[in-house]
Amino acid sequence: xxxxxxxxxxxxxxxxxxxxxxxxxxxxxxxxxxxxxxxxxxxxxxxxxxxxxxxxxxxxxxxxxxxxxxxxxxxxxxxxxxxxxxxxxxxxxxxxxxxxxxxxxxxxxxxxxxxxxxxxxxxxxxxxxxxxxxxxxxxxxxxxxxxxxxxxxxxxxxxxxxxxxxxxxxxxxxxxxxxxxxxxxxxxxxxxxxxxxxxxxxxxxxxxxxxxxxxxxxxxxxxxxxxxxxxxxxxxxxxxxxxxxxxxxxxxxxxxxxxxxxxxxxxxxxxxxxxxxxxxxxxxxxxxxxxxxxxxxxxxxxxxxxxxxxxxxxxxxxxxxxxxxxxxxxxxxxxxxxxxxxxxxxxxxxxxxxxxxxxxxxxxxxxxxxxxxxxxxxxxxxxxxxxxxxxxxxxxxxxx
Ligand code: NDP
Ligand code: MN
Numbered sequence: 599x600x601x602x603x604x605x606x607x608x609x610x611x612x613x614x615x616x617x618x619x620x621x622x623x624x625x626x627x628x629x630x631x632x633x634x635x636x637x638x639x640x641x642x643x644x645x646x647x648x649x650x651x652x653x654x655x656x657x658x659x660x661x662x663x664x665x666x667x668x669x670x671x672x673x674x675x676x677x678x679x680x681x682x683x684x685x686x687x688x689x690x691x692x693x694x695x696x697x698x699x700x701x702x703x704x705x706x707x708x709x710x711x712x713x714x715x716x717x718x719x720x721x722x723x724x725x726x727x728x729x730x731x732x733x734x735x736x737x738x739x740x741x742x743x744x745x746x747x748x749x750x751x752x753x754x755x756x757x758x759x760x761x762x763x764x765x766x767x768x769x770x771x772x773x774x775x776x777x778x779x780x781x782x783x784x785x786x787x788x789x790x791x792x793x794x795x796x797x798x799x800x801x802x803x804x805x806x807x808x809x810x811x812x813x814x815x816x817x818x819x820x821x822x823x824x825x826x827x828x829x830x831x832x833x834x835x836x837x838x839x840x841x842x843x844x845x846x847x848x849x850x851x852x853x854x855x856x857x858x859x860x861x862x863x864x865x866x867x868x869x870x871x872x873x874x875x876x877x878x879x880x881x882x883x884x885x886x887x888x889x890x891x892x893x894x895x896x897x898x899x900x901x902x903x904x905x906x907x908x909x910x911x912x913x914x915x916x917x918x919x920x921x922x923x924x925x926x927x928x929x930x931x932x933x934x935x936x937x938x939x940x941x942x943x944x945x946x947x948x949x950x951x952x953x954x955x956x957x958x959x960x961x962x963x964x965x966x967x968x969x970x971x972x973x974x975x976x977x978x979x980x981x982x983x984x985x986x987x988x989x990x991x992x993x994x995x996x997x998x
Contacts, residue, residue, distance in 0.1 A: 613819045613862045614774040616743075616754055621783040621851060626652065626744065628782060629659040632696065635740075637666045639694040641685060641709035643673045643701040647746060650790045656700055656744065668692045670712075673701070676761045676768070676877065677708035679723050686715035689739075698742045699778075702799070703750030703759070703883075706743050710758040710776040713741055723760075723769075729969045732773035743778040746787045748838070748849040749799025749884055751806065751857020753781035759873070759883075766877040770869075770969055777861065783854055785847035793839055796846075797938035798884030800835040803853035804828065804931075805868050805887035810860035812898060812905045813973040820863035825912050827856035832913045832930075836937045864973035868894040870965040871987055878957050879949045888940045889947065892928045893989045896996035899924050901976040943993030954991050958984055 620628035632638075638660050640653065647653040653669075660667050670688050673681055689697070689712055697716075699709035714726055717738050726732050735741075743753035752758070758771040791799070807827040810820055830852035837845035871894075872886035879886075899906055903920040910923035915930055917923035932942055941947050944954065962983040965971065971978065978986070982998070989996045 611817075612774065613817065614756065614777050615858055615861070616778045616781045618779070619754070619781045619783065619854070621785070623785055623847075625782050625784040626655045627659060629656065629698075629742070630663060632660070632663055632665070632742070635665055635696045637668070637692060637694045638696040638698050639668050639670055639689055639692055641670045641673060641697065641699045641705050641712065643671075643675070643705040646790065647700050650787065652700060652744075652746070652784070652787055656698060660698070665696065668694070673705040673708045675702070675704045676759075676883070677704050678761055678763050682708055682711040682760055683715060685709065685712035686719070689713075689716035690719060693738070695739050696742060697739050698744065700744040700746065702745070702747040703752045706745065706750070706752040707758040707760065710741065710752070710778075711760050711771060713739065713776065726771060726773075727769055729772040732771075732775040735775045736779075740779040741776075742780040742782065744782045744784060744787070745850070747791060747795060747799040748788045748846070748853040749802035751803065751853050751861070753778055753783070754854055754857045755861035757861065761877055763877075767964060768873040768877060770873060772969060781854070783850055785850050788846050788850045789843060791846075793841070796839050797940055798882045798888070799853070800831065800838060800849060800884070801888035801891070801935070801938065801940065802884030803849075803856045804831045804835070804934075805891050806853075806860040806865065807831065807856035808891065808895070808909060809866040809868055810856065810863040811909060812902045812975045813860070813863045813866055814975060815973050816863040820859040823855045824859035824863065825909065827852050827859060828909055829913050830855070832934070835934065839938050865970040866894065866898065866974035867965065867971055867978060867983070867986065869970040870968035870974070871961070871983070871990070873968050873970070874961045874965045875944070875987070878961060879944060879947075879953065881944070881947055881949070885940060885947065888935050888938075889942065889944055890990045892931050892942070893986050893996045895924065895928050895931070897978070897982070897986050897998075898974065898976045905975075944991040946993065949991065958987060962987060
């Protein structure tokens with residue numbers, strides 16, 4: 599994607615985050631600071647936010663503040679283009695001046711895309727598919743995001759991942775226009791995550807931070823956020839997985855730091871491949887990243903071993919040379935996966951030889967075209983993308 603890659607390079611010496619971040623226990627209450635608005639639409643997923651009582655809390659605070667409230671419920675995991683258009687339609691009818699998205703990455707991402715089509719009904723999905731091509735937002739509403747998982751960091755990022763189920767392709771929409779205005783990191787909410795979700799979303803966050811630290815658009819602003827996120831995730835993810843309350847809270851903040859980093863530094867080919875394998879193999883996004891990360895580090899280490907060595911040193915891994923430190927980093931990620939009960943290869947995760955053989959060509963072609971490939975530290979063509987994917991499929995080392 600030479601054209602958009604060039605466009606994004608010039609934009610990339612920019613660092614954009616939400617204006618306000620509220621965090622801590624019961625941070626939902628800080629919605630009381632939302633003054634001067636009339637109508638809020640709350641976008642959420644299935645039932646988890648209602649079950650936990652968080653949806654009701656959000657509604658209550660908004661109503662106390664004098665806002666009229668409408669709900670848009672039922673955003674599915676890995677939201678579709680159709681859901682996005684249904685939500686935009688609901689927004690056009692209700693005319694909110696505040697959009698509040700509460701839930702995992704899926705409802706937050708869907709709400710971001712709804713926001714675009716609410717403000718610009720004449721736009722089509724194709725019009726906004728290329729990175730940094732979105733029209734100016736906030737002409738009708740501001741955007742508040744309240745994450746319930748500790749992984750995607752969609753509450754602070756310029757991304758929204760929407761799936762086209764007619765082709766099974768995930769499109770990472772990207773533009774600083776969709777960076778939320780307000781993020782609320784209420785550390786009570788991730789406490790209700792089931793173990794597996796905690797593991798998968800946690801590895802998604804780690805992948806964000808590691809890819810951001812080596813990405814071509816990294817900067818002095820993103821580096822410290824990425825490193826701090828990585829060391830905090832190493833400190834608390836396993837305890838968080840086992841349900842420790844404090845670790846869950848710390849993970850919620852750490853994943854957000856990772857998000858601040860990658861929203862500006864961008865990502866790499868672990869995400870390109872995760873975007874293209876997730877729907878085809880029916881494996882959650884974070885789990886794909888957990889499988890791919892060791893292979894991708896090995897592939898990229900040809901050009902940025904010193905950066906991986908920095909990470910290894912920051913988390914106290916042993917090694918006298920950059921090579922030893924990078925090997926130690928790869929080994930520590932595999933160990934982390936074992937502690938989180940994530941099987942290391944696609945094969946062990948139940949992907950059949952038939953399924954990979956049928957799809958590998960298409961996946962590799964699409965992954966090369968994914969916007970995340972443009973910011974990967976080492977260039978890659980379809981042949982090498984296939985090889986990296988095969989190594990991740992078999993759980994073998996990448997040596998080329
Ligand atoms: P989802 O939002 O897809 O949620 C997955 C499941 O977890 C849902 O069934 C949901 O239930 C449940 N759930 C969510 N929070 C809780 C909770 N606190 N307690 C109990 N259950 C809960 O998960 P993710 O956050 O992992 O988001 C994944 C999506 O985000 C993918 O589409 C991925 O591609 C995208 N993504 C976006 C990024 C970005 O920058 N925007 C970056 C990385 C990934 P229910 O529906 O009932 O609420
Ligand atoms: Mn991700």
